[in-house]
Amino acid sequence: MILVRHEIGEVLRDFRQQKGRTLRQVAGRASVALGYLSEVERGQKEASSxxxxxxxxxxxxxxxxxxxxxxxxxxVLEGMPTFPDVVPDDLVALDAELAESELSLH
Structure with a gap:
């Protein structure tokens, strides 16, 4: 079973490590108990918004x-396709063509 809390925890840990920060530093800056943040990162606790x-x-x-x-x-875990962060060039060109044709109608 895929649990969202596991993925949230892993993402938070990855970002923390990328920033070169300790669990203690992040917990202190976020005003969150160190143990609680540790449990969130390990996917053991659900974090509120x-x-x-x-x-x-x-x-x-x-x-x-x-x-x-x-x-x-x-x-990825669900086997779903991922979508690009950018709009493909052919869609950009189509959008420009549609906008141009709308202008010519007015």
Missing amino acids: EILASVAEALEVPISIIMREVSDRLS
Whole structure:
């Protein structure tokens, strides 16, 4: 069974380690108990949206980036295709053509 809390914990740990911060540093900046944050990172506890926001702020990472990474990981675990972060060139060209044709109609 895929548990979202496991992926959230792994993403938070990955970002913390990428930033070169200790669990104690992040817990202190986020005003979260060290033991609780440790349990969140290990996927043993569900973090509230307030806790996630505090930890994201302590890590200086937007919560949207954290949740996107969680979503991407869940997609992989579920065997779903991942989608590119950019709009393909052919869709950009089509959008430009549609906008141009709308202008010519007016």
